[in-house]
Amino acid sequence: MSDKKARRRDWLRNLNNRNRTGGRAIDGLTPLEVTRRGWLAGAGALAIAGCHPAARADLRFWATSYEGDYSPHLTAAFERATGLSVDVQSVPSTAAHEKMLTAFAGGALPDVFMVPSGWVREFWSIGAIAPVPSPALIADTVPTALALARVDGRDVAVPWAIAPQVQYYRRDLLAAAGYAGPPDDWEAWRAMGRTLKRRRPDDYVFLMLLNWPDTLVSMLWQSGARLLREDDTRGNFSQPAAEAAFAFYKSLFDEGLAPRALSTEVQDPLAALAAGYFAIWPSWPTLLLDLRRRAAELPRERWGVARLAGPTGPSVASMVSASLCVSATTPRPREAWALVRHLTSRSSEVKFQQMIGNLPARASAWNALSLDPQVLAPFAAQLAAPGLAPPVIEWERIQIEIQYAAERVVRGLQTIRQALAGLDARADQLLAKRRELVQAGQIA
Secondary structure (H helix, E strand, O other): OOHHHHHHHHHHHHHHHHHHHOOOOEOOEOHHHHHHHHHHHHHHHHHHHOOOOOOOOOEEEEEEHHHHHHOHHHHHHHHHHHOOOEEEEEEOOOOHHHHHHHHHHOOOOOOEEEEEHHHHHHHHHOOOEOOOOOHHHOOOEOHHHHHHOEEOOEEOOEEEEEEEOEEEEEHHHHHHOOOOOOOOEHHHHHHHHHHHHHHOOOOOOEOOOOOOOHHHHHHHHHOOOOOEEOOOOEEOOOOHHHHHHHHHHHHHHHOOOOOOOOHHHOOOHHHHHHHOOOOEEEEOOOHHHHHHHOOOOOOHHHEEEEOOOEOOOOOOEEEEEEEEEEEOOOOOHHHHHHHHHHHOOHHHHHHHHHHHOOEEOEHHHHHHOOOOHHHHHHHHHHHOOEEOOOOOOOHHHHHHHHHHHHHHHHOOOOOHHHHHHHHHHHHHHHOHHHHHHHHOOOOO
């Protein structure tokens, strides 16, 4: 047996072994819940450990993921130009929310910190962040990114990077099956998947990890489902549009076109894509960096980028944005906003795109990118059709519930209608406080 076939055999065997037990509970918890609660158990310790101001630094800056890891490459120029020192802390994304809330409660927030778009309203509502003091800080910003950094029409954060969801595909595998690229609509997209599966029955076609529900959320937006009702105070999942999105998503797993897998079970998705274990991967701009770094495994001519398929053609899709906030209690607001101005400048955002892959929030920076226009075009087109979450601080938690429901449906533990009814009930619970405030006329 060739090395490649042996690797494919081992990869599929390991995945299938996990799938056989994937739906059974461990001490009452699914494997997904065990993993998440393990993350959260460590988050409190990280939060407590990270709430003490750094010694001798003029400014403190927290960021997550690649942004946190690579920010010192940007702050060095700021330090040279201003003579100020910046203490950069890279915060694990799984612990960031609790860490920042704990820091706020303890009066220990850094001067500047990065938040995903879904957190902006929450941190503004609790008084943790200062409003943007000058229109110059947000001039030349991509409109979609700007909308994600506003609360009730007020600019409260400065967009830093933006990430619309698209699909990456193996150009050569699709061409061998007679496709120049992925079809635009759901039915044709699934039919293409069936064609590829017949040609390569031992492999999958789509990679949609069960603990990252972004593709399902995109499908919900595309279906036209409005997921909250009554001034965004109650769940609205039990509707035909949401049921259709869940049904289409589930069918891809039922037909063996996508593996029932968590991110922990596909430890190197890029290597699997390069090996042909699947041909379509809905993902984010950060994947561009990995593709460039690992071009020896997957040369540029063998992959492409396209907008996600929709019910009748491309439409809205999930989109996230990273923004920079200044603490409402920073003792050095002028210097903190100067750091924000530096980090979100055209030159900084271009440099950051080259380092971490995320796309700039500053519109003029797009003209300076060195990306292949064919690669950049789907992202640019998707920016004009964002799938924006309801403007409620509870949405992050509701999306986690969508993730739980999707896994239960895919693993056959619940019917779609049971899952949607459960989502309505859970959303109603999570939105109870907002419902009281709306009814009392305290918020719109």
